[in-house]
Amino acid sequence: MTSLSGVFPVLPTPFTPDNQVDEAAFRRLIDFAVDSGVDGIVFPGMASEVETLSAAERGRMVAVLGVHLAGRLPFIVGASHADPVESAARAREGMAAGAVAAMIMAPPHAGQDVAKQAHFYAAVAEAAPGIAIMLQNAPAPNGAALSPEAVAAVAAAVPAIRYVKEETLPCGQHVTRILAAAGGTLDGVMGGAGARFVLDELARGANGTMPALELADAHAALWRAWKAGDRATARAIYRDTLPLLAFQMTFRVRATKEVLKRRGLLDHTGARAAGPRFDAGDLAEIGELIETARPTMTMHPPHA
Template sequence: MTQIAGVFPVLPTPFTPEGPPDVAAFLRLADFALEAGVDGVVFPGMASEVETLSAEERAQMVAALGKHLGGRTTFVVGASHADPAQSAARAREGQAAGAVAAMIMAPPGCGQDVAQHVAFYRAVAEAAPGVVIMLQNAPAPNGAGLPPEKVAAIAAEVPAIRYVKEETLPCGQHVTRILAAATTLDGVMGGAGARFILDELARGACGTMPALELADAHVALWKAWQRGDRAEARRIYTLTLPLLAFQMTFRVRATKEVLKRRGLLTHTGARAAGPKLDEGDVAEIGELIATAKPAMTMHVP
């Protein structure tokens, strides 16, 4: 199978002023990712406001993205659902659209019970034969926030799980512990918005799955790391971290505001719950974009 490694941004879902997903704007954002030189893209995920998308909207966007990419980069489909049958159906939709793997988070109701997680993932694998699963381990309330050894135990029982996206804190330590405990995995990807990316890479993570707004900077950081230029990687990290810290609070609304200021998005409407930017936040994000600007290689605001 295709190796999953490098920079895999999670694409956001643009909406029209009238409310539906804006497919044309969405595909333009995919083009930005391709132009930035990413190693792959992920859709839909939490940064895509996936919890607000209907099954029909989700299927439409996945099909449109797969057709648009046409194999030009690696595609990982988000297929999380509380019902394993529905999760398998979303994985098969992605597979039909060209996705090489399905990123799936078990429902929070599984809690810390390894047996429940194993049963969930086995049911998905059996209903979607041949699908490569990336186990997404996110903190509560969205995920169960499993300790690394339990992640490894689940992966050992479900051969379809080949990758983990690790987002529980402290991310770096968890990458180390998962890799030490899990001998069946092909890799562990960093998450948490790339706010801990250097620590994750230093501990053996095979890449990162941040939001989209700084894809070009993250590609430059990854390339610097790969060629052994730790100083350049840290320079880029230092420039981008204040903006990523701001994004931790405002999530997709911050992502969309940055994309708008970079000329990549017109309408910043969002369905997701969470705080909205006020006048002071709008001023602050401008300062943070200016700080990150030297790390950007294209569409510089």
């Protein structure tokens, strides 16, 4: 498998006005990601409202992604579950649709115990042979918030773990420590946390970022500039997008969907996830923040 690097946005799950999964809108988002110049796609993840999807809905959307993507980009399937048997089943479901890796969150129930974490991942790897695993290290309460050294130790114990998505704070320091502890045995460490710390992560050796989708074109341009050694352009893109990403930190998927709607990619912004909802002032503010980020947006979707 070719080493995975670059920008891998997590696709949101669009819903119809009657709260059903909207497959047509989902295909449009896939095309937007491809056309934006990103390096791959992730689905489902927390930004996909995965916790609200039934097993049937999740499986159907993974299949839709595989068929519609048709090999245009690699995709990573989200396969997190507290039960390694269920996690492996989700990984195999992704493999059947063409996924090249499975992103699996370090389970909180195993705590900081490296042996327990390694046992969990080894069980997944045994039940889903052939797929690379990305260990997602997320903050509590959703994740186990493993120390960087524990992440490297778990990965060393389970050869199927080839990548890490690091989202515990301070992300940049943790990227440095994971890479040092892993000693070159991993294929890469990617940043998460909505790309709010992306330049620090890249400066410390991260091989990519996994943000939400709404600024996929901006993040792809930032990555290209960084790889080309054009730090000034990368920082200018970061400067223009960060206020919107900070706003998104509070409203999460609702902010993502509102931006996508205003970019002409979604007709309906309904979300199942818990969390704050916009009032009139928030809707006015997000419009201002979109205008701040607009110089970084290279794509103008035909659906607009």
